[in-house]
Amino acid sequence: MSLKAVTLALALLAITGAHADVSAQQVADVVWNYFTQLTGNAKKTMEQIQQSEISKQLNTLFQDNLQNVNSYAEDLQKKLIPFTTELHAKLSQDSEKLKEQIRQELEDLRLKLSPYADEVHQQISKNIQELRLKLSPYAEELHGQVNQNADLLRQQLAPYAQELRDKLQENVDGLQAALAPYAEQLQQQIDKNVADMKEKLAPLADELQVKIDQNMEELRKQLAPYAQDVQDKLNHQLEGLSFQMKKGAEHLRAKLSESAEELRLKLSPYAKELKEKLRTDAEGLRQSLGPYVDGLSGQMEQKIEEFRQTVGPYGEAFNKQLVQKVEEMRQKLGPYAGEVEDHLSFLEKDVRDMVASFFSTIKQIEN
Incomplete structure (x- = not known):
């Protein structure tokens, strides 16, 4: 990766990010993905990289905020140079060298903990x-x-189909005018319920992160008596473990929001289709709408049920993932641990910390 490419991307970040509704987490996601994309395509040309999906994500993240650039943009760019240089050095470091450092760190930990292997094993098992x-x-x-929100959404949408049936059965003039509000109300109800669902599900990820912090602190205290001479190395390993677990919580949050949005996109066409049918001539309207309305409720319920079946198991799967992470930590500290395979997690943590720190500095400058 060229320093110019990183500087250009982060200059855009600094100029726009100070005034835009863009979080450090979002930027860190894009920067890390951009780095891994470049690393994975080392044999490809820079032109191909610039056309990659990751590069497009980077552009998309900021392009709507370009109008917020003001007179101190040039000064911000100058302040970026030390940061981009440091970040470039971090992203460009030899992965194998980092792997060796982590391997040696774990070897020192295992050596110090070996006289207490049984106690350490029991403490981590207790923590699990x-x-x-x-x-x-x-x-x-x-x-x-998930069940509660799915049921609520089902209850909120069901009356629309019934009211449409009732209107169709009435022999009234101006059928199109009578039915027109229902299409708009159906869309509004879909949007509102999905937005409410996202709002109710999001706090769970925050609560999980609190539990992760508590659990990591408890594990650190439980292992501290056995690692007095290598406390820093133990803390470093636990920081890496905590980072992976919190990243999983963020991924869970994103999956919940993404699944809710997918449900909205699957339900919205029913409202759009109703609007389209209402544009047909009055003579064929009743004949066209009859079969549509009969199947509307069942079709929407099917989409909601698919959402419930898909999202319901997310929590249990996430729990198993976190427990597995701690189990991997136990195996790493065992006498017969294998090769280090997750050293990139430490590099990613450093990158995200640097981006977060940079954002904090920009906010201080702005204030």
């Missing part, structure tokens, strides 16, 4: 059991929230 107990209510709560 405690984590399972703490996470279980959240999986149940998520499942319950």
